[in-house]
Amino acid sequence: MIEKVEKIAALINSRSTGWFRLKPDLVNILGTENCEKLIDDFESQLGSFPSKNLPHYSLVFYLALVILHPHNDLAKLSSDIKDKESYRMMQAGLRIFLTSKSDKLKYDVELTAEQFPNKYEYINFFSGHIPDYEMDMRGFLLLFELIYYEDKQRFLNVMNQDHQNMIFLCVLLNGRVILSSNELISFLNSEDLLKANGAFFCIMEGFSNLARKISNHPTEENEEELHQKIIKIHELLEKVSEERKIHFIVNYILAEQSYPSFFADELKSSRLNTVVAELESKNLNNLYKLKDMFKVMKILPETEIERVFALHFIKWVKDDSNPYLWENFKHDIKYAISLLSDKTKKDIMQQLKVFGETLNVSSFDYQVRQSLFRKEEAKSIIIKECLGY
Structure with a gap:
């Protein structure tokens, strides 16, 4: 059985297509697709495995099992394995896998969550890409479903072990486990x-x-x-x-x-x-994000909230002033400015006016340093639109 499980591990690690295409090879290795018989055989040979590697071998075996078993009938399989020692060992192996301590089954993913200060926005983004991630991790996702049907609290505990969160988010959002x-x-x-x-x-x-x-x-x-x-x-x-x-x-x-x-x-x-x-924990220096500040400002017309908007808008004008973003979102930004108190609005306009006077947008600048002129002309245009020129 050890040799069979090692072949399965090699097959899983070298796969380049979907998990279910492994089924014929798994049957060839194990000699049958009868899950009840396979579980009995594996249980009877647990003593032949090195004890320190038993969690890993059990994890590999159960990955094969959930691929062979009809995946819409995992509840039935869960009732068959809940008292098995190999099932307990599989969970230990899964925890090792999730914490990236295994050198035989790697779990090393790169999510782009760090690019999203608003983590809800990232979850919304991720939900549209679940099929891509599922294709790569299907076997492990089915193991989570198996644990869910066997013991929901145990399932929640194992879910918490996923520090990389890719499997966690797939299981949470793919609609198979509610x-x-x-x-x-x-x-x-x-x-x-x-x-x-x-x-x-x-x-x-x-x-x-x-x-x-x-x-x-x-x-x-x-x-x-x-x-x-x-x-x-x-x-x-x-x-x-x-x-x-x-x-x-x-x-x-x-x-x-x-x-x-x-x-x-x-x-x-x-x-x-x-x-x-x-x-302030959000990336408000990006106009695409800052434009939505008006929704909070309407609810809380407070000076402290206005200052957050004013600080980041002034900073965006000085550091960025992307003309394409401005054309797309200037109506939202102007509406946000209209919500400001007279004092904050006056302060923003004064800062914009002072900064505008420092820009290199004269005819001389156009003639002798055109690259700088073009860059600062964009800032000047935005400032003039805000000042109402």
Whole structure:
């Protein structure tokens, strides 16, 4: 059996196509696709494996098993293996794999989450690419489903072991395993913000989809369903700290077009410095992100919030002034400026005017240093549009 499992490991590591295409080779190696017989044979030979490698061998064996077993009937398989020693060893092997300590089955992925200060926005982005990731990790995803059917709490515990989060997010978002609201709570409170925002995304997905549906086709039935979802969202957010609640709400408001009305009430009743700190953690130097600040400014017309917008807009004009971004988003930015108090608005305009006077945009500049002229002309045009020239 050791040789068979080692062949399976080599087959898995060298695969270049989908997991299910391995099935004929797995049958050739194991001699049958009868999972009940395979489990009995493997269990009977556990004593022949080196004890320190048993978690790894068990993991490889169960990867083969979930490929051979009809993947829409994993609940049946879970009842057959729940008391098996090899099943316990497989979970130990899976934990080793998830923490990247295995030198025989590598789990080394590169997500782009660090490029997204708003982790909810990243989860939304990731959800559109799940099929690509699933193709590479299908066997492991099926193992998670197997554990879910056998013991949901054990499943949640193993999910928490995934520090790279790719498998975690695939299992959470691919729709094959639907976690209840209570099961998602532990992830909402996670110190890992990808896990927390993944759970929050699941909680908000029903609201987001229904809100879009109502905007196109409002009905009393849909309105009532939306109302019930909002009540449930409110109940769940009461189970996290104020800081985490504001984190979720700010992320959602900046990323989505509509939001539950109580989100605004929560921002109004929260500590202002908590909201400011959350906003400042986002990449607001990017005009694509900064343009959405108006949604928060409408809810909280506070000087501290205005200063966050003013600081980052001035910095964008000085450091970037991408004319294409400006053309796309200038109406949103001008609307945000219109929401400012007279004092903040006057301060922004004064800073823009002073900076505009330092720019090299004279006819002399055009004649002798055209590259600098063109760069600073873009800044000058933006400033003039803001000043109303």
